[in-house]
Amino acid sequence: MAGRIKIRAQKKGDITEVKALMRHPMETGMRKDEAGEAIPAHFITEVAVFHGDQTVMQGHWGAAVSANPFLGVRFEGGEPGDTVRVTWEDNQGGTGEGQTTIR
Amino acid sequence: MPRGYGVKTVFLWSVCLALSLGAARVPADGVFDQYRDLMGDDNPAVFVIDEGEELWFTAQGPKSATLEACDLGLGSGVTAGAYVRFPRYFADTNEVMDVEARLVHCMTTIQGRDLESVTAKPYSLRGDLGTEIEALVTWLAAESEGETIAPEQTHAAEREMYVLGEEIFFYRAGPHDFSCATCHEQSEMRIRLQSLPDLTSHAGAANAWGSWPAYRISQGLVRTMGWRMRDCFRQQRWPELQMGSTTSIALQTYMAVNAAGGVMSAPGLKR
């Protein structure tokens, strides 16, 4: 289902490592279906990772990212128990969000 | 790996796979190995597992019923450990059935849904997020994670199905004279760079049977064994294998029995 994100965040030494698996078809818009019609483009355009209130990462994605994208981010700081949130928007106005606590 | 600077150092890696399906000039699996390493224990199939579970408990059809009354061989509604006992004989249909055929049976009888519409699109096309049957099969396979592969072979019909499966396995046909055995009766072989399990042997069969259904990275989808066989036959230049057909059930019986004793670990992650 569009919108789901599975997130894990783990403190490793001074670094917090975040892994996020997103459910999205990431359709490039270049492919044709069996009837020869172009399949409409449907891909994530903006993705962001937050640690508490702070924006840790912002990304602009495009059609080159594959289906069900897997994102890994490491940042300095963070403590077990802190909240990490990942959000995305796509070119069709869809959104996704997920959050977890750092372990 | 580059290091950033500043108070909050951000290191980012994301997987951008511009996959081309032509033969790559890389060692076997190459970029797919990198993907697997990055994923670690993760597998996009986890979404499909959740979706399958939801579907099981969703009321559908004219009878507005969930699939909770569906008997997968271990009693009504018992899903844990059911997948590893397939294919198996069912007295209520007087047939040996694979998981897909059994699900279709439950959808049509318990939920009252129309056979044509339930079977119209068994397998996703690339770009879909998955079909209902694929999601249910994925969840059911996960419900047998770690279990011993043990297809039923107590009923005469089940044993006949094995014999039939073996004969079909070796049946050469089509302009290229290909059978399943052409690629799958020898060990340590590969086609281009894709390694080929020997499905006539226990080790090869256990490896294959235990790792399907699987998330196919190149497809962005979870694919079932039924789909895998359909695609094999396409590459063999045969016509199209139908989901839940006798041939599908027979070949799965042959593989599952050869795999018996192995461990179920699906959904897997494949190129």
Next chain:
Amino acid sequence: MRLAGVARIVGLSLVAGSWTSAAEDIVAVLESSFIAKNQATMARLQQDAVQEVCSAPRGTPVEETVLSELRQQRLDAVVLPADGVFLGDWQRGAEVAGNGRGLQSSDDPTKPNGGNCYACHQLAPDEVAYGTLGPSLTGYGARGQSEPMLRYTWTKLWDTHAYNLCSHMPRFGAQGILSEQQLRDVMAYLLDPASPVNQTKQ
């Protein structure tokens, strides 16, 4: 989709120590299990003599007279190039060797078929994406271009069963997979000293 009834007993009937298939039963099962798709018609499920004899499950013996008669028939049926020209263009042959398409339900029937040699064989030493189902053909040209070698190589491509009955290799000539010109081009890819197959690894 038709859900099958309990399978009829399909066994292997052993006649005087050799294997014959329960052919009619299995064809009925296959016909109920498949549907035609594009160029992959149901007629493809009917076996000819080679396919039938070569479908014995592993370990079941096939009578030696049956094997040698069939091998001779296949040899007699080989069609050599009418003008006696065995060799074409190795560059076109390389394309045929690398092309895995042709005759699948997903393929365009108006396009030429490939030979897909690399699926099973090593050929040019710099090409790492090769299969191992068949022996390596790297350096095949060292065998030279004597008339017997040209005829032997052509026959292997045309119908491998003329020499090696029940080999896994497709019958590129006898089954009409490749045209006469494509076969000549593949011959050149194998035998022309200038072909990459016969160069040393870079």
